[in-house]
Amino acid sequence: MAVREPRRRVTIADVARHAQVSTTAVSKVLRNAYGASPAMRDRVKAAIEELGYRPQAAARAMRGRTFTIGVLIPHVRNPFFADLLDGIGEQLGGTDYQAILVQGGGTDLGAEARAIEALVDRQVDGILMIAPITPKARLEEVARWMPTIVIGRHERSTIYDAVFDDDDAGTELVVRHLIELGHRRIGHISQRNFGRGRPAALPHLTRAETYRRVMREHGLGDGIDVVTTTWTEEGGHAGTVELLSRSPRPTAVFAGADQPAFGALSAVHEAGLRVPQDVSIAGYDDTRMAAMANISLTSVDQDGALMGRTAARLLLERVEGRTAAMRFSVTPVLVARRSTGPAPTG
Amino acid sequence: MAVREPRRRVTIADVARHAQVSTTAVSKVLRNAYGASPAMRDRVKAAIEELGYRPQAAARAMRGRTFTIGVLIPHVRNPFFADLLDGIGEQLGGTDYQAILVQGGGTDLGAEARAIEALVDRQVDGILMIAPITPKARLEEVARWMPTIVIGRHERSTIYDAVFDDDDAGTELVVRHLIELGHRRIGHISQRNFGRGRPAALPHLTRAETYRRVMREHGLGDGIDVVTTTWTEEGGHAGTVELLSRSPRPTAVFAGADQPAFGALSAVHEAGLRVPQDVSIAGYDDTRMAAMANISLTSVDQDGALMGRTAARLLLERVEGRTAAMRFSVTPVLVARRSTGPAPTG
């Protein structure tokens, strides 16, 4: 097979010529617009089929529509985001909209800013932002340009919609679970704070705050111990090593998320301690790995697919014209597994 | 803060007016083109800064360039792809190009086809396809339209570049490792075959083929046992349950990838068997979870970041005009951990 020169792409004009109609007519058929007879519709559709015509998104963009939804994702390594994307994809399937993903960098404010600008420059019809660390003021600035849904943050906005997990409730579930098991010294692994916005807007801040509150409410203010790393396997490992070096050491660790919890499990293992006999470990997100029998990590399930579906639905509504702001919150559920058990006595 | 109407976006004409020059002049400055004095350059740059101007990708696209690289990814749930994306991002950082990701669905040929078309419709300057299942003929058709790099497939093409891991060598390493440990009955978990192209082009086919070859070369043709599922935790679990039901059951399982290997570990655990005393498990990809001390999965490391960087570099070269096809292969390394051990005697 020889290398042919790339032939010119089929345009609406080619279709019009082939179907013996005007370009306007073809456009009408494409958009299901008024003013096209069934006969013409068929003829044009046949021509489109025959020539393999596909509209060019760029030219459409110049007229205002791209049929593209931009999704800002901190980093694809976090498996929970995959659930969100599944939900988004499910909701968008069957519509004319296509999701494109852009990685924001996770902890790099500058990278995230560039990613957002990239989406704005590309004239997407709407943006879904997954747990952005960008200040709220900037999010609202973007939301004024184009329909925007923010996933995972708790602030109220009158300009964009919010879809989030009730991190407060979820954290309360898991910390109480540990306390009920008799734990008094419970370490917590949190993330470095990059945002400059209102505190507690980001999940890791809510979780840390609620952890502190619940501990205090149970008279365990002295047992509070927060280490700040990153929510990765490596971060969770390092944080747990630090917690285990305390004297007395905590008998349980709420890792804040499953990824650091996996690192915590490995750190406990390396220290020659047993889970849960010596140390209990709990995560958050209920990822698939958490359910594996040899891991069996206690976690908090937030329905990521539902959040994704809802976020995409809300965004489409906004694209279609809704302007009133909406909020949607998912109620988390504790999934107790074998990584948590009664506190060791003594 | 009130909801303002979205103001019109700043265009090149606004900048030109503000800087008292022509739009052509502004365009020249933007593109670092010839024919602009340093003085004018400064003036225009100041105006751009002042107005916060950003070029619109769609309008540029109509003139032939979008500064966008499309990345087709089967599914974000596979952690190995995150390494590839890190490499791609690293190489693209500092250039004017922005990567956008589109999910192909993994096992759904139709979804992948739509994803590829979405990228073509959006006039990206080049496409990086990660382990596509689309027939080669179609890949070449796309590659004639725009610069294309295919990651993970082994076929030769004169039209697109290929970047892949030497799956044959990697599989030989891991299967030999198991044989040297004394295993004779080694199960293998493979994936359903969706492609219709040349066999062995996709990694899972190469791995299965090489597994068979190495087994036979060591006189272990009778010990060959392949189950076909999907390369997910769930698939690996189900496949391993099936393998463990054999009589006699295999003493080792080469899971084909880390994700199914994790499922395999859990299945062995559930069956009340020990790893590696009763059953050895090996994966492929050397993901971060494999390195966790409590998992300690034997795996094969393929340098995903290097593959990603190389693929992105090759693509940029093609965007700049190279037409000769290139191939780049990464040499894998066996990482033996505690999930593999001597075959049980008797």
Place this chain on the structure above:
DNA sequence: TGAGGCATGGGCAACGTTGCCCGTTCTGTG
């Protein structure tokens, strides 16, 4: 002093699509 070249800046058309508007033909009703 004149010719040629270079540096600099701008005019213009074109990329593909769609919304607005206008003209023609057809249909139904008095």
Place this chain on the structure above:
DNA sequence: CACAGAACGGGCAACGTTGCCCATGCCTCA
């Protein structure tokens, strides 16, 4: 049979950017 109104199809401009080309003015060199 006349007329209003609907149905239908097409012309045209505009979206923002860039590549090609031309005009101007200055400098250099023979």
